[in-house]
Amino acid sequence: MTAAAEPVRPVRLLLADDEHLIRGALAALLALEDDLLVVAEAASGPEALAMARAHEPDVAVLDLQMPGADGVRVATSLRAELPGCRVLIVTGHGRPGHLKRALEAGVRGFVPKTVSAQRLAEIIRTVHAGNRYVDPELAADAISSGDSPLTAREAEVLELAADGAPVVEIAERAALSQGTVRNYLSSAVSKLGVENRHAAVRLARERGWV
Amino acid sequence: MTAAAEPVRPVRLLLADDEHLIRGALAALLALEDDLLVVAEAASGPEALAMARAHEPDVAVLDLQMPGADGVRVATSLRAELPGCRVLIVTGHGRPGHLKRALEAGVRGFVPKTVSAQRLAEIIRTVHAGNRYVDPELAADAISSGDSPLTAREAEVLELAADGAPVVEIAERAALSQGTVRNYLSSAVSKLGVENRHAAVRLARERGWV
DNA sequence: ATCCTCCCCTGACATTTGTCATGCCGACCG
DNA sequence: CGGTCGGCATGACAAATGTCAGGGGAGGAT
Numbered sequence: 001m002t003a004a005a006e007p008v009r010p011v012r013l014l015l016a017d018d019e020h021l022i023r024g025a026l027a028a029l030l031a032l033e034d035d036l037l038v039v040a041e042a043a044s045g046p047e048a049l050a051m052a053r054a055h056e057p058d059v060a061v062l063d064l065q066m067p068g069a070d071g072v073r074v075a076t077s078l079r080a081e082l083p084g085c086r087v088l089i090v091t092g093h094g095r096p097g098h099l100k101r102a103l104e105a106g107v108r109g110f111v112p113k114t115v116s117a118q119r120l121a122e123i124i125r126t127v128h129a130g131n132r133y134v135d136p137e138l139a140a141d142a143i144s145s146g147d148s149p150l151t152a153r154e155a156e157v158l159e160l161a162a163d164g165a166p167v168v169e170i171a172e173r174a175a176l177s178q179g180t181v182r183n184y185l186s187s188a189v190s191k192l193g194v195e196n197r198h199a200a201v202r203l204a205r206e207r208g209w210v
Numbered sequence: 211m212t213a214a215a216e217p218v219r220p221v222r223l224l225l226a227d228d229e230h231l232i233r234g235a236l237a238a239l240l241a242l243e244d245d246l247l248v249v250a251e252a253a254s255g256p257e258a259l260a261m262a263r264a265h266e267p268d269v270a271v272l273d274l275q276m277p278g279a280d281g282v283r284v285a286t287s288l289r290a291e292l293p294g295c296r297v298l299i300v301t302g303h304g305r306p307g308h309l310k311r312a313l314e315a316g317v318r319g320f321v322p323k324t325v326s327a328q329r330l331a332e333i334i335r336t337v338h339a340g341n342r343y344v345d346p347e348l349a350a351d352a353i354s355s356g357d358s359p360l361t362a363r364e365a366e367v368l369e370l371a372a373d374g375a376p377v378v379e380i381a382e383r384a385a386l387s388q389g390t391v392r393n394y395l396s397s398a399v400s401k402l403g404v405e406n407r408h409a410a411v412r413l414a415r416e417r418g419w420v
Numbered sequence: 421a422t423c424c425t426c427c428c429c430t431g432a433c434a435t436t437t438g439t440c441a442t443g444c445c446g447a448c449c450g
Numbered sequence: 451c452g453g454t455c456g457g458c459a460t461g462a463c464a465a466a467t468g469t470c471a472g473g474g475g476a477g478g479a480t
Contacts (some may be wrong), residue, residue, distance in 0.1 A: 011314075019302060019323035021330060025282045028327075043324075092229065092302070094447095113229035127330030151457060167437065180459050186438055196438085196466095198376045198408045207235060361427060366448050377467065388466095396468055406436095407467085 010037040011128045014057035016048035017064045018091075026061075029117040029150010030164040036121060045069025049077055053111035057085055060130050064098060072101050079106040086127045090120075094138045096145040132157070148209035149191045159210045162201050165184040220247040221338045224265065226258035226284070227273035227300075234240045236271075239327040246331060247312040255279025259287055267295055269338050274301035274308060281313050289316040295336045300330075303349045306355040307418005319343040358419040369420045372411045 013030065015038055017023040027038045039173050040055040042048035045068035052060055062071035069077075075087040076132035089102050090201060099110050109127040110122065148155065160170045167185075171178045189200045196208055204210045218324065225248055227233040237248045250265040252258035254276035262270055270280035270288060279287075285297040297314050304328050319337040321330065322345055336343050341362035358365065370380045381391045399410045414420045 014460095021300070021323045021325050022232050023237065024327050025239045028239055034254045070269065090231075113231045116230050118236050153458065164404075164406050166405070177460060178459055181434095182438060183440095183459075186440095189438080195374055195376070202374075262460085285433065386428095387430060389431055391469060392466095393429075393470095396470095 008035060010035050010040045011059060011124065012055070012057045013124070014035050014040045014042070014052055014055065014060040015053075015083075016042040016045075016060065016066060016071075017063040018043050019063075020206075026117070026120075026156050030121060030124075030203060034082075036124060043067075045074050048074050049081075049167045052078055052082060052085060056082060059086045059088055059124055061088050061090060061124065063095075064102075071128075072098065072105050072107070075102065075105045075107050078180045083152055086130075088127050088133075092173055094141070095206050095208065096138070096142040097206065099134065099142045100208050103134075109136045110138060112138060124137065145207045146200070148207070150188055150204070150209055154184045154191075155204075155210055158188050158197075158201060159205055161185060161197055162205070162210065164198070218245060220245050221269060221334065222247055222249045222265070222267045223334070224250045224252070224258065224262055224267035224270040224295075225413050226252040226255075226261075226270065226274045226276060227275075228253050228280075231265075231409045240331060240334075243331045246334060253277075253375075255281075255284050258284050258293075261293060262288055262292060267291060267335055269298055270298060271298050271334065274299055274312075275305075280415070282308065282315050282317070285312065285317050286315045286372070296340075298334060298337050304345070304351070305416055305418055306348075306352040307416075309344065309352045310349055310418060313344075320348060321345045322348060329374045358414075358417070360398055360414070360419055364398045364401075365410070367391055367420055368398050368407075368411060368414055371395060371407055372420065374416070 004175070013024055013036060015027055017026070020043065022109055023041055023043070027041060030036050030038055039057055040051040042051045042200050045066045046126070047068070048060070048062060048066070060187040062074055071089045075089070078085055078087055086108045087106070088111070089107050090111055091098065092113050095111050102110050109123055109125055109132065111133070123133050150158065157170060157174060160173055167181050171181045174181065185197045188204070189197055192200045192203050194200050194203055200208070223246060223356050225233055225237055227236070230253065233251055233253070237377070238250055238252060249267055250261040252261045255276050257278070258270070258272060258276070272284055274281040281299045285299065288295055288297055296318045297316070298321070299317050300321055300323055301308065302323050304322050312320050318343065319333055321333055325333070333343050337401050359369065366386060367380060368385055377388050377391050381388045384391065394406045395410070398405055398414070402410050402413050404413055411420070
């Protein structure tokens with residue numbers, strides 16, 4: 001484990017996760033790999049962004065759920081500001097919609113936290129080399145969930161219905177008649193094959209369609 | 211860091227978390243402490259129970275959300291089978307109700323994953339010494355959220371309503387008239403000060419009242 | 421013992437939500 | 451050009467949900 005014999009420049013990493021315990025542990029484990037170097041850590045979305053600007057890492061390893069701005073949002077900003085920085089998203093419970101949003105934001109890797117640290121190190125190298133990596137199981141979920149069958153208005157109305165607001169309020173906010181709102185809701189419910197609008201909201205959220 | 215000079219018997223730990231990445235990292239970090247020894251790991255509730263029976267650890271460090279049986283359920287079983295084994299629950303997003311259930315199950319410690327590894331090691335020692343430790347912020351949340359204002363039946367009906375089932379079905383499963391079911395739902399809604407039953411379900415879940 | 425309060429339960433009524441038949445408009449195709 | 455299809459929009463009707471007034475019983479307080 002010497003330096004002179006290894007002229008390779010290490011991969012510089014940014015680690016962002018709001019759970020100190022995990023972030024610290026992860027940093028310790030990744031530090032064991034000779035070719036990886038953690039140059040910055042962050043506990044929130046905005047902090048991750050600031051750290052990235054300051055340290056210009058090669059790869060940013062971001063947790064999906066963080067206070068301030070989630071991993072995907074950070075990735076979007078990073079894409080614009082630091083095009084050379086690859087983004088790898090790590091997540092606890094991977095919902096199909098997140099993966100889709102993430103890929104659209106230019107994220108290069110997407111893995112659940114169930115992988116081992118060694119595997120993660122490999123994936124970091126893969127991503128750094130310019131390749132993509134998404135967890136096969138999450139990918140399968142995303143593909144099977146497919147594209148949204150909802151029309152623009154249906155999605156809009158469903159979103160307004162998300163917090164349990166009554167139809168009158170939705171109608172007002174969407175500048176529609178109550179009947180029309182019910183119609184879109186009903187249509188969404190039948191397209192999604194669920195019992196009522198609340199289940200529809202849940203499903204659409206899971207699939208990332210709202 | 212030698213052995214002969216330190217005759218203390220290390221604290222034997224069981225680590226249970228379904229996220230391999232985190233569990234592995236945690237094990238590595240805790241291994242750095244001379245007086246802590248990870249003797250078993252598990253990725254699910256039942257597995258944690260089996261491991262505990264086999265290795266009889268001094269302290270079980272359990273994640274709250276695991277497949278099979280959650281941390282609190284495991285703690286309950288452990289309490290009966292291995293009274294000498296202290297339980298410490300570690301959780302990502304600490305909802306007030308969980309803490310209450312955990313303490314009732316005889317858990318000795320309850321901390322969020324935002325603590326540092328060093329702090330966790332200290333807390334493990336605290337718990338092993340027979341003392342209790344709960345994260346101050348979580349404790350404050352739990353106290354401020356208070357006890358459930360719902361009666362037994364109200365909670366029961368609300369739980370049956372949780373997956374969006376229609377009233378008729380709830381009435382059937384609870385062996386009540388539809389009117390009664392509506393009544394309990396309505397009562398719960400007004401007690402919780404929310405708009406409709408779905409919001410009530412969400413709130414009650416958050417507070418741990420169902 | 422009697423009152424009072426709280427919980428459990430019910431049916432009738434008003435409101436909200438879900439479903440249906442229908443019309444309008446723009447896009448695409450023959 | 452005329453026809454057809456899918457998205458947008460509406461109101462009338464049926465079904466589910468929420469609200470109300472009230473009756474019966476258990477347990478604690480006076």
